[in-house]
Amino acid sequence: MSMLRLENVSLRYAPGDGRSQAPLVLDRINLDITGDDFVVVIGRSGSGKTSLLNLAAGFLTPSSGRIALDGQTLSGPGSDRAVVFQDDALYPWLTAIENVAFPLRLRGVGRDQRLKEARALLEHVGLPDAADRKVWELSGGMRQRVGIARALASHPRFLLMDEPLGALDALTRVRMQGFLLDMWQASRAGALLITHSIDEALMLATRVIVLNANPGRIARVIPVNFARDYLAGVPQSELRASAEFRRLHDGLTGLIHSEDEGVAA
Numbered sequence: 001m002s003m004l005r006l007e008n009v010s011l012r013y014a015p016g017d018g019r020s021q022a023p024l025v026l027d028r029i030n031l032d033i034t035g036d037d038f039v040v041v042i043g044r045s046g047s048g049k050t051s052l053l054n055l056a057a058g059f060l061t062p063s064s065g066r067i068a069l070d071g072q073t074l075s076g077p078g079s080d081r082a083v084v085f086q087d088d089a090l091y092p093w094l095t096a097i098e099n100v101a102f103p104l105r106l107r108g109v110g111r112d113q114r115l116k117e118a119r120a121l122l123e124h125v126g127l128p129d130a131a132d133r134k135v136w137e138l139s140g141g142m143r144q145r146v147g148i149a150r151a152l153a154s155h156p157r158f159l160l161m162d163e164p165l166g167a168l169d170a171l172t173r174v175r176m177q178g179f180l181l182d183m184w185q186a187s188r189a190g191a192l193l194i195t196h197s198i199d200e201a202l203m204l205a206t207r208v209i210v211l212n213a214n215p216g217r218i219a220r221v222i223p224v225n226f227a228r229d230y231l232a233g234v235p236q237s238e239l240r241a242s243a244e245f246r247r248l249h250d251g252l253t254g255l256i257h258s259e260d261e262g263v264a265a
């Protein structure tokens, strides 16, 4: 099974004036993610969550420490790690199926084969009838599902998601959380997701990572079981109503709000 490993990773952005040393954004982060993990990172605004995801994606290089995929130090982005952002960034001039097929086209897969694979992926994400619709004809939740189908088209070993459900209304968001877990289970890709929502972190994670700010450090690692319970058939509503969910929710709220009042419950 694949392993994405962050070893003592620290990050400073280059200072604007070229003289003073830039502040430390992330400080000695250690994190292992395998295909069995759904790691959710939560923390106050500015704690370095997006920076962490960009490091794992290979968009940024650590100032010190090392990031390795199966023992090989990362040298940049790669199709083994697919990234999904809040703003789905689909190509508006293409249809849903053309968007999903796009990474396959970049890999040189022939037209018939890539459309066949893209159609199967759209069915997989519950959008068999949306194939020929333009992006602007789709709802926010549908667009995000197309974005995830596109991310899965390259058969990534890791799915890196930065607030992927942040722009959705509350009801769609809860539905999409279930969908993300189903996708995670079916794809067997390790997941790293960033959210501002404690509720979402608890519902999706097998492990919640709480980041402190200034500099970003891992304050707490909390193993969680609701995602696996959901996949075993327990309804989300039942899980959310459980005493254990409330207890962890209160604990995380206290932990994060002791640093900052701006994190959504």
Ligand SMILES: Nc1ncnc2c1ncn2[C@@H]1O[C@H](COP(=O)(O)OP(=O)(O)OP(=O)(O)O)[C@@H](O)[C@H]1O
Pocket: 013, 014, 025, 043, 044, 045, 046, 047, 048, 049, 050, 051, 052
């Ligand atoms: N490209 C950049 N150049 C310089 N500083 C940056 C850059 N990107 C982010 N930062 C700084 O790094 C710190 C962490 O930012 P980051 O976006 O990773 O935090 P975050 O936890 O994702 O925040 P939010 O929850 O508000 O999205 C912040 O102080 C931010 O100003």
